[in-house]
Amino acid sequence: MTDHADHSRRNFLYVAAGGLGAVAAGATIVPFVGSMLPAADTLAASKTEFEVSTVAEGQLVVIQWQGKPVFIVNRTTDMLNRIQGHDDKLKDPMSQAMSDVQADWMDTEEKRINRSIKPEYLVLVASCTHLGCIPLFKPTEGQKDWGDSVPADWAGGWHCPCHGSLYDLSGRVVNGSPAPNNLHVMQYKYMTDTKVLIG
Amino acid sequence: MIESMMKTRLFQWVDARTDAGSIIRSQLTEYPAPRNLNYMWNFGSLALLVLVLQILTGIFLVMYYKPSAEMTAGGFTVAFDSIERIMRDVNFGWLIRYMHAVGASAFFIVVYLHIARGLYYGSYKGPRELLWIIGVVILLIMQGAAFFGYLLPWGQMSFWGATVITNLFGAVPVIGDLISEVLRGGFAVGDPTLNRFFSLHYLFPLLLAAIVGGHVHALHVVHSNNPEGIDIDHEKETIPFHPYYTIKDAFGVAVFLIPYCYFVFFNPEAWGYFIEVDNFVPANNLQTPAHIAPVWYLTPWYTILRSFESKLLGVAAMGASLAILFVLPFLDRSKVRSARYRPVYRQMVILFFISVLVLGYCGHSAPTATLKLVGQIATAIYFGFFLLLPFVHKFEKTKPVPERI
Numbered sequence: 001m002t003d004h005a006d007h008s009r010r011n012f013l014y015v016a017a018g019g020l021g022a023v024a025a026g027a028t029i030v031p032f033v034g035s036m037l038p039a040a041d042t043l044a045a046s047k048t049e050f051e052v053s054t055v056a057e058g059q060l061v062v063i064q065w066q067g068k069p070v071f072i073v074n075r076t077t078d079m080l081n082r083i084q085g086h087d088d089k090l091k092d093p094m095s096q097a098m099s100d101v102q103a104d105w106m107d108t109e110e111k112r113i114n115r116s117i118k119p120e121y122l123v124l125v126a127s128c129t130h131l132g133c134i135p136l137f138k139p140t141e142g143q144k145d146w147g148d149s150v151p152a153d154w155a156g157g158w159h160c161p162c163h164g165s166l167y168d169l170s171g172r173v174v175n176g177s178p179a180p181n182n183l184h185v186m187q188y189k190y191m192t193d194t195k196v197l198i199g
Numbered sequence: 200m201i202e203s204m205m206k207t208r209l210f211q212w213v214d215a216r217t218d219a220g221s222i223i224r225s226q227l228t229e230y231p232a233p234r235n236l237n238y239m240w241n242f243g244s245l246a247l248l249v250l251v252l253q254i255l256t257g258i259f260l261v262m263y264y265k266p267s268a269e270m271t272a273g274g275f276t277v278a279f280d281s282i283e284r285i286m287r288d289v290n291f292g293w294l295i296r297y298m299h300a301v302g303a304s305a306f307f308i309v310v311y312l313h314i315a316r317g318l319y320y321g322s323y324k325g326p327r328e329l330l331w332i333i334g335v336v337i338l339l340i341m342q343g344a345a346f347f348g349y350l351l352p353w354g355q356m357s358f359w360g361a362t363v364i365t366n367l368f369g370a371v372p373v374i375g376d377l378i379s380e381v382l383r384g385g386f387a388v389g390d391p392t393l394n395r396f397f398s399l400h401y402l403f404p405l406l407l408a409a410i411v412g413g414h415v416h417a418l419h420v421v422h423s424n425n426p427e428g429i430d431i432d433h434e435k436e437t438i439p440f441h442p443y444y445t446i447k448d449a450f451g452v453a454v455f456l457i458p459y460c461y462f463v464f465f466n467p468e469a470w471g472y473f474i475e476v477d478n479f480v481p482a483n484n485l486q487t488p489a490h491i492a493p494v495w496y497l498t499p500w501y502t503i504l505r506s507f508e509s510k511l512l513g514v515a516a517m518g519a520s521l522a523i524l525f526v527l528p529f530l531d532r533s534k535v536r537s538a539r540y541r542p543v544y545r546q547m548v549i550l551f552f553i554s555v556l557v558l559g560y561c562g563h564s565a566p567t568a569t570l571k572l573v574g575q576i577a578t579a580i581y582f583g584f585f586l587l588l589p590f591v592h593k594f595e596k597t598k599p600v601p602e603r604i
Contacts, residue, residue, distance in 0.1 A: 018200075021449075031291035035259050040288040 047199035049191070052121045060137045062126055065186070065198045069126035069134055075169060079139060080119055082155045083170045090172045092182055101182040105189070115170045115185055123188055123196065124171045130179035133162035139169065158183070201228055201441060226419060231437030232444050233425035235604045239320070240423065240444075241451035242313035248452055249306045250411065254404050256299040263289050266397035268353060268390035268482070278353040278393060279481045297467040303345055304473045305459055307496035310341065318548055321536030322424040328528035330417040335524045337410055342497060344403035347396040350388075354478030355488045361388045361396070363491060367504070370514040387484065427604050428537025436604050472563075490565045498562025499555050502574040503581065505566060516578070523585050530585055533592040535600055543595040547584055554580035 048065040055061050055074040062069050073079075087093040094112055095101045106112045116122045126134050135158035138146045142154055149159055150166065157168040166174035171183035188198040204210060205220055214220040263285045267277035275283075285292035314334070317323050323331035350361045365388060368378040384391030425431065438444075468474040472495050477488040493501050503520050507513035531544075538545040554577040561574035 031294050032255070032259055034290040035292060035295055036262065037290050039263070039284065039290060039292070041284065042288075 047197060049195060049197050051195050053194035055121070057120075058139065060139075062134070070186075070198065071122070071124045071126040071137075071171075071183075073122040073124075073137075073169075075120045075122055079156060079169050080114070082141065083113065083168055083172075086155055086168065089175050090168065091175055091177075091180075093172060095172065095182050095185075097181055100184040103185050103187055105187070106185075113170065115172070115182075117188075117190065121196075122170065123185070123198065125184040125186060127184070128160040128162065128165050128179055129173065129181040129183065130160065130163055130165050130177070133160050135160040135165065135167060135183075227441045227445075228439055230419065230440040231422070231433050232440045233423055233431055233604060234436055234438045235425050235427065236423065236444070236447075237426050238451070239312070239316040239426075241448060242309045242316060244448040245309040245451055245455050246306065246313055247411065248455070249302055249309060250404070250407060252298060253302045253306060254408070256295045256302065257401075257404065259295050260285065260299055261401070263292065264351065264397075266351065266393050268393050275481050276353050278351065282352045294463070297463045300474055301459065301462045301467055301469070303348065304469065304494070304496065305455075305462075306341065307345070309455070310338065311496070314338070315552060317424075318551070319538045319545075320424055320426055321428045321531075321533075321538065321541075323528045324531060324533075324536050325528065326421045327418075327424060330414065330421060331528050332525055333410060333414045333417055335521075337407060337414060338524070339521060340403050340407050340410065344400060344407065345494070345496065347400040347403065349494065350393060350396045351400065352478055353393060353482045355480040355482055355486075356475045356478040356491070358388055358482035358484065359487050359491050360493060361392060365392075367514050367517075370510045372511070389484075424536065425604060426537060426539065427601055428535065428540070429600050429602075429604065431604055492563050492565075495559060495563055498560075499558035499581075500562075502558040502562035503578050505562070506571070506575045506578045516582075520578075520581060523582075527585065527588075530588040531591075532589060533595065533597065535597040537600075540598040540600050541591075541595060542598065543591055547587065547591070550580060551584040554578075554584070 046066050048063065048070075050063055050072065052072060052074070055072055057074050058076045058079065060071055060073045062071060064070065091097070092101065094109075095106070095115060102112070105117050106115075110119070111117060114122070115124070128135050138150055138154070138159050139156045140146075141156055143150060143152055146154065146159065149164075154166075155168060157166060157174070158171065159166055160177075160179065163178045165177035165179035167177075167179075167183055168174060171185075173179050173182050186198060188196050191197050201223065205214075205223065210220070263281060265277045265281040269277045271277055271280050273280065282296070285296050287293075317331065317334070346360075346364060350357045361383075365379050365382045368382060369375040371378060380386065382392070382395075383389070384395055422433070431437065462469055462473065468476070475492070475494065477490075480488070492498060500517050500520060504513040504517040507516055533541060533544065535541050538548055557573060557577040558581065561570050561577065564570055
């Protein structure tokens with residue numbers, strides 16, 4: 001067999017056809033991977049309403065938002081006092097480390113410290129930022145109620161049972177915890193005086 | 200491309216531990232394929248492509264499909280609603296589902312053409328008898344998988360199709376009712392039926408993948424037949440499978456994808472042939488649709504079933520019409536393979552193809568007296584083909600076959 005082939009033409013066709021085939025095969029991946037993203041009805045269920053006046057003073061309730069647990073705490077004046085004065089023990093006292101620990105409604109220094117729109121009603125994603133366990137609410141001071149699961153100078157807050165992360169009563173992570181960040185906050189707003197729309 | 204890939208150090212490392220290189224050479228780059236294969240030889244690779252597409256789309260559909268006949272608050276069932284959710288809410292769910300639904304019909308189209316090729320060119324004859332028999336097993340598993348899959352949307356056709364077919368087995372003497380109950384998991388088609396059909400619909404493609412592997416292996420032992428149907432010189436009359444037939448198969452894929460994509464994107468129901476209109480109505484065990492018919496690819500056998508007055512005889516004939524395919528290689532005694540050189544067989548096999556098409560048409564239409572008669576004649580031709588086959592070689596004057604291709 002003699003070889004009269006135009007090799008540059010052949011190579012061009014080879015690369016063009018092969019390249020187009022590779023693009024087509026790559027494009028086929030889009031719908032398959034896309035189908036594994038949250039479906040439209042899952043996304044539509046992304047907002048939750050809650051009546052915060054149903055939470056008694058000093059009490060914590062856990063509700064669901066987007067399938068995730070959310071803490072809602074009605075903080076007493078005493079509890080609000082106990083988030084002050086220990087900034088030196090916190091990794092990120094002003095919640096500036098990353099986007100998930102702050103929100104647009106944190107427009108004053110007070111809201112940034114309280115991590116809530118109304119000082120008393122704290123709304124947080126209830127997942128430890130270490131590996132996602134739900135921390136235990138340990139609101140009273142010292143080791144009286146909690147034993148040595150919390151330090152002697154405990155000002156009240158959350159203790160994660162999985163790997164011992166500690167958060168104060170604003171959900172700010174305490175130095176020495178394995179968790180890297182404060183508990184996450186989310187967008188929410190007051191529809192009425194006491195009804196919040198989360199998400 | 201393969202050659203340069205095989206020169207890399209990574210490949211050398213793998214090759215030293217798996218002998219992958221000799222597999223690629225013996226099965227692909229040096230696999231001898233007859234140099235005169237025509238486009239009818241494209242349907243095997245197309246069937247493999249569709250099988251892969253069906254498994255792939257099926258795996259992704261199962262991420263959202265829920266096999267439950269429990270009622271939902273909306274008054275439908277969990278299964279039916281999960282399909283509607285796939286269609287409306289899941290990203291690209293409509294595309295993946297339509298690829299799967301159209302793919303089922305596409306699978307049968309290419310496989311029926313693949314079988315017709317084998318019949319016309321005598322590919323079932325020695326030494327390829329077992330290759331053919333493995334192929335018949337693949338056909339039966341495909342039909343089972345398609346039947347199980349059709350129940351899953353839990354529409355009216357799903358429900359009543361499954362009712363009719365599971366009741367067929369009730370015709371078997373003595374143990375018929377037992378078989379029906381084992382298939383259905385109850386006294387009627389219901390939630391247990393849906394769950395076990397779903398399980399089997401997932402199992403059967405796994406069997407298919409394994410048996411298709413056996414089919415290809417058997418093919419590579421006895422090698423491809425060719426349009427002339429003669430034994431060939433493996434040195435002089437073959438070309439390597441790669442690149443010649445990989446390119447030709449790739450071209451076939453490109454041509455196949457044109458109608459496939461047309462139906463997937465523009466006409467997934469195919470005028471009620473691929474997805475029957477009644478299946479958009481949720482299953483109702485208290486009301487049968489006005490006209491019950493299987494999907495087109497099962498209608499020929501459905502007509503054979505309907506052509507007999509006795510239920511048992513109909514079921515037996517339907518079973519025989521498929522079972523007889525197993526013995527086809529032993530019924531045909533002619534020494535010539537290809538219909539090109541067998542004038543009588545050529546007429547017979549073309550008439551056989553027509554009879555299958557007529558059977559398919561009859562099975563898809565509502566039963567009338569005329570169509571019943573037409574169906575019975577077509578059934579007679581279908582079986583007549585096989586009954587005449589053992590005697591054809593006695594009177595058929597075959598044309599001289601060429602020495603070389």
